[in-house]
Amino acid sequence: MNRQQPLDTLIDLAREARDNAGQALATDRRSRQQVEVQIETLGRYRLEYAQRLQQAMFDGIDPATMHNYQAFLRSLDAALERARRALDEQQQRVQASQQHWQQQQRKLSSYDTLATRRAEQASRRESRREMRHSDEITNNTLLRQRNHDAASPSGA
Template sequence: MSVKPSLSMLLDFAQKESDISAKKLGQLASQQQEATEKLHILLEYRHSYQSRFQDAAKNGIDHIEWLNFITFMNKLDAAITEQRNSVSTALANREAGGKEFQNCQRKLKSYNTLSKRYLEIETQQKMKHEQKEQDEFASHIDFHQNTKRLQNT
């Protein structure tokens, strides 16, 4: 007899759960990376736009250009703030996904350990049974040999 069907089912379920969790963790890590890259792009764009404006301001700018710059920078800063929030959320989701994956791995490892122990016990019981059969067979042969000797004497 191999691993009990219920334990086998638990192992299969834990493996599937772990696989799903690993895939989800990969997706969450990818989302975090994308959010971080978008933030870096926005920060680089802000820096570039501010540098170009400062260069233009050296030559003098009028009031409308100044207001347009301020308005655009405020919108860009709002987008950066929103993207920072997205990065924070993505990081928190990835960390939660990592914890979920670790829990799935622990569960799978526990079921594997139980399965191995069950198989070891089953193997030991089988070996004891075989040894008992061998002992009985040897005893039976010895009995018959002794019986024949006694009859021959």
């Protein structure tokens, strides 16, 4: 039993590490989704604002208002570019987190495999011990019966 205790501890630690890595992966994925939503929102807002500018130009617009529209569109473009860079960085974090989780899962699987092998070996040892014990009982019974048959009178 003492031989399995350290392995059980390793399995528990590996399971905890894998679970923590899974939580970090989930957090990174949620962050990535938030950035994706932000990009979608900024893109829609930029499109709406560009359409307003086109309508304003069609209706007639003074140069100062035109300049304000263009400046705001440039600031939206800059925000979109920052968000795209943030999405690329977040995607890299997701990939790193996923690799870390997979590594932790492989470690846990290898410990589980080792524990399974040890349990199978212990089961085989126990089966062999029980078989030897059963054989010993059978042999003793046969020996007693032979001794009893040899000691009893042959005709009676």
